[in-house]
Amino acid sequence: MKIEQRFPAETDREAAIGVFDSGIGGLTVVKALMERLPFEHIHYFGDTARVPYGIKSVQTIQSFSAQIADFLLERRVKMLVVACNTMAAVAGDLIKKRSGVPVLDVIAAGADAAVAATRKRAIGIIGTPTTINSNAYARAIHALDGQVRVYSQACPLFVPLVEEGWLDHPVTRLTAEEYLKPVFVESVDTLVLGCTHYPLLKPLLQDVVGGSMHLIDSALTVAEEAARLLQSNGMENTSRQTPEYRFFVTDIPLRFQALGSRFLGRDLPLVQTVSLPG
Numbered sequence: 001m002k003i004e005q006r007f008p009a010e011t012d013r014e015a016a017i018g019v020f021d022s023g024i025g026g027l028t029v030v031k032a033l034m035e036r037l038p039f040e041h042i043h044y045f046g047d048t049a050r051v052p053y054g055i056k057s058v059q060t061i062q063s064f065s066a067q068i069a070d071f072l073l074e075r076r077v078k079m080l081v082v083a084c085n086t087m088a089a090v091a092g093d094l095i096k097k098r099s100g101v102p103v104l105d106v107i108a109a110g111a112d113a114a115v116a117a118t119r120k121r122a123i124g125i126i127g128t129p130t131t132i133n134s135n136a137y138a139r140a141i142h143a144l145d146g147q148v149r150v151y152s153q154a155c156p157l158f159v160p161l162v163e164e165g166w167l168d169h170p171v172t173r174l175t176a177e178e179y180l181k182p183v184f185v186e187s188v189d190t191l192v193l194g195c196t197h198y199p200l201l202k203p204l205l206q207d208v209v210g211g212s213m214h215l216i217d218s219a220l221t222v223a224e225e226a227a228r229l230l231q232s233n234g235m236e237n238t239s240r241q242t243p244e245y246r247f248f249v250t251d252i253p254l255r256f257q258a259l260g261s262r263f264l265g266r267d268l269p270l271v272q273t274v275s276l277p278g
Contacts, residue, residue, distance in 0.1 A: 025263065084196065085218075089130070167204065
């Protein structure tokens with residue numbers, strides 16, 4: 001049974017939502033939050049200097065995640081959203097223990113939505129090798145319903161294809177068809193997009209798997225969970241002023257502005273570079 005998270009009594013309802021990711025992919029979560037909660041301030045942190053996290057040790061990922069969470073907490077955010085599947089899988093519990101505000105993550109939100117959606121009690125998970133190998137989605141799903149069958153498939157080529165902008169390219173379609181063969185074999189009816197890059201491939205993936213397959217976009221589900229939590233606790237921003245969006249990164253690599261705009265679905269505002277130890 002999921003325990004409802006509560007806000008500290010002194011929480012400012014007009015404070016920002018803090019969102020963080022190992023790089024740029026979490027901007028799909030920011031986009032979903034902007035659309036679902038158009039009056040909420042958002043502070044986003046992308047650790048672009050130290051990405052990818054998938055090749056790093058558990059201890060390193062936990063250390064980096066704690067640094068970023070602390071940075072956002074020092075800015076007095078009212079909620080944290082872990083937008084990176086790798087961070088959520090490896091450091092989610094640590095972040096929740098050190099945070100005094102509610103913490104949501106894409107894995108828990110995706111698992112909840114998938115269990116609610118499946119009718120055959122057969123769910124497919126696609127993600128990066130690190131996320132798949134962590135078995136975090138399967139654990140989260142089985143904690144909700146131990147009878148659900150879970151089939152996981154690593155899709156390492158999807159991230160570079162998305163960052164190349166090949167969202168509806170024949171190569172991407174062929175790659176998707178190859179990766180998703182096991183999903184068809186196992187009669188899965190619900191497919192979780194277990195990486196924040198994958199929502200950009202959703203139209204292509206839906207076409208490949210067919211209209212009867214329910215796709216779970218973790219960016220949308222975590223935004224919906226954030227809205228529900230804010231509303232149930234009376235913590236939504238009631239001001240109707242233009243919200244403030246702040247973007248913090250540890251490096252601004254080549255093509256960052258173009259990539260960020262593609263993920264966000266709009267021009268990327270001013271980005272501030274910050275330094276973290278290590």
